Amino acid sequence: MVILTGNTLTLAEIKKVLFEKEKVEPTEESMLAVKESYNAVKRIVEEERVIYGINTGFGKFSDVLINQKDVKDLQLNLIRSHACGVGEPFPESVSRAMLLLRANALLKGFSGARPIIIERLLELVNREIHPVIPQQGSLGASGDLAPLSHLALVLVGEGEVFYKGKRRPSIEVLMEEGLTPLTLEAKEGLALINGTQAMTAMGVVAYLEAEKLAYQSELIAAVTMEGLNGIIDAFNEKIHLARGYQQQVDTAKRIRAYLSGSQLITKQGEIRVQDAYSIRCIPQVHGASWQALDYVKEKLEIEMNAATDNPLVFDEGESVISGGNFHGQPIALAMDFMKIAVAELANISERRIERLVNPQLNDLPPFLSPEPGLQSGAMILQYCAAALVSENKTLAHPASVDSIPSSANQEDHVSMGTIAARHAYQIIQNANNVLSIELICALQAAEFKGVEKMADKTKAFYLEARKIVPSITKDRIFSKDTEACSTWLKKLDINSFML
Template sequence: MKTVILTGQDLTLEEFALVCREDVPVALSEQAKQNIIESRKVVDQILDENRVVYGVTTGFGKFSDVVISNDECKLLQKNLIITHAVGAGNPFPRAAARGMLLLRINNMAKGFSGIRMEVVDVLVDMLNKGVTPQIPEKGSLGASGDLAPLSHMVLPMIGLGKAEYKGEILDGAEAMNRAGINVIELSAKEGLALINGTQAMTSTGALTVYDALELLKVADVAAALSFEAHNGVIDALDERIHVIRPHKGQLDTARILKQLLVGSKNTTRQGEIRVQDAYSLRCVPQIHGASKDAINFIKQKVEIEINSVTDNPIILKDTMEGISGGNFHGQPMALPFDFLGIAVAELANVSERRIERLVNPALSGLPAFLTKDGGVNSGFMIVQYSAAALVSENKVLAHPASVDSIPSSANQEDHVSMGTIAARKARDILSNARRVLAMELMCACQAIDMRGDKGMGAGTKPAYETVRALVSKLEEDRPLYEDINLCESTIIDGSLIANVEKGASAIEL
């Protein structure tokens, strides 16, 4: 298994996902180690000279004017962690918690945090040996960093809190002991260096962006199957239409749909059956394309953030200073993650409309609810209900978190980002959208069977075969949630897209 080398400069979204989900190990580059060592020397000099530097020789937030003696520095850092660990709700998923460890290490690798090398080594060991802190999802304002979540991340490092190790939830000290990792005592600046940053929101959001990029491919495949099921008019995909409005996502979507439908005898040309399709088919390049452009923009922002320093104060080696700033503020991620939720919600919105067209006999020309013995059988009637419920929930979740701000720390922190809420909402929207697309896949395959397949396209045929290998045609009513689960599993494990790309090598999704 290849090791991901962390430099603080060039971690990619793909590497991030591998470490979080596949447990790929990490190691610091030699330059990163040197950066960390040199940065710590600045903190030691600040202490030796009794200089007043925020979070090193002062309290935090409203207590920034309270000077702390050298003798009290260790207690200050410990108290920071234990008092800030006040999260609420269910734990973050394991992958997101691992992402926080990873991003914190990569942040420190740049050498602006003033933390000792042995503390960073503990984080690396936790990641590589599989000690995953239990971190409650709620409780971050996303302003002075993700203070509450990251404090829970630190608790096992100092022998407190809870952590998962080899599938078992243990006291933090016990998890560290079983993994053979020594707990530590934090020194000056180190508690603050561990929790002042955007790693909770960025980890959650980055994993959602990674999944959203894959879901875009699924959305195109589902739409192409709906084209087959509706005898869709492919003139709307003509490149000449799209080059005169050359948004990249729109151009890419039109190209991909044409490639997926190459060779199809189910699609039609303008005027053969009807002059034009409804927007949910005709405007797929414009609708999916807009989401593609948005999500790719957000990916760029995420890859900046995962290689950024979000500490406060910033330790500058060349001038031996500690400068207090605002790099911990989550606004640069809060707005993109709100945008992410909106972009993904739209994939589900238009998919649900395509489902409605498939099950509604007035719109499809097929038997009502895609069942041949309607009345006794309900067919796919309630599938559309469930899809409608999910997209409605997404519309509530898509309300931007970043427009809200509640001052904290006695108004010292008088504007906050709510970026962690934005990231969590985007994640939940994606989960709902994935389910809706699974429903469309299933409905479209049923409709193709009922209308009669004259010959499918280069990309739609392997997609259809992937679904049918798991879910048989509905002849009479059966529990459909299990079928939807199976369709969704082909999205989650990547087999749907892999089979489409394998079956039609010329397609670049």
């Protein structure tokens, strides 16, 4: 059971909820804070104090006063009008994360929503009822308005959900589960949609995949080194301590551990004095990507526990302050940084692929072909990797440097953070395929050089990988191998090879 307080959710805990279906519940203390915040909003409505989003319009309509009898209609109208997203739905894991993160934000007690709102969000998580949320349509400031509106629709019995593998009308599933649609009260619609939970949820899912991919890239690179008789001296700890980046030191250490006892790696001067940069500079390049990923992790764990709606209710309603915590710039920059970091893991991987298949750069059969000329072998696998890294270069263009004014120029600078998070996820999928191609080629190269000479850890990895990708004995449809390898890597627990 993962316990939510609004302040302490970690990536490790969210991983359990998203992928291990761990149940979630709030603390009594946090729910008490929620109730006090709701009571404060209730008093504001009764006293007819003019507060943005409670009894005014939204955005450019912030100066329009709403009659007390229309406050509930205001919230429902907000949700319906803002549910204008387009495109393919977010993966269910992202939708699930959005539910969890929105509940956690409301639990901070600054939003004025009733406890029943949090309870219903967590019911959806625990019963695996996931809103259908289109991916496109958020500017990432004033929050992720369109995506979160599609989430909020489910609470009122509208929109659609994914449930038990099917896409269905929300009202049908709620009725089956004995959940009565809610009627939103003052500020609750705004509290549900005025936040960064779409970009943060997409960012969390992307980061968890990127972290796994980054570890796997090192192990795959180690197999490549064996296939190319790579020089281990470049991984000597003294070199990396001399520069001082801990992530670089750690990457070199893991590579040394993977290759411990290998008879395929060499010392400088035995075959050549130095390797190409794509081999020799693995700690420097991968280590720099780890620095970026560490930055992303830090920002995500802050944002996962942040109050990001507007206005925020303080001091039992005595202070209701309008601000801009919904602005997604911190996550937008982090997502753009992650895009670059992962794209670089793919870039250097593609260069190692070239060294594995190009007969001018190695002593292996041309293109790792079993019959060069008659059989093309891995020739076009490198083409595919090159296409993927080229696509990544366009996706890596920073979304956060763009801004388009909205709401009649009231909202005149936006983050585009959700675009950045979506593109980061696409880059990660492409990078996973590039690394799969490197692994296919590295396995074949190591086989030519002698599996019995591999290090214990890389040999164990080789034997497991060969269950997924057979040896290349003749040309075949290699897209099937790449897809199988990519799927396997996503599920692989690399810890067993890191011990």
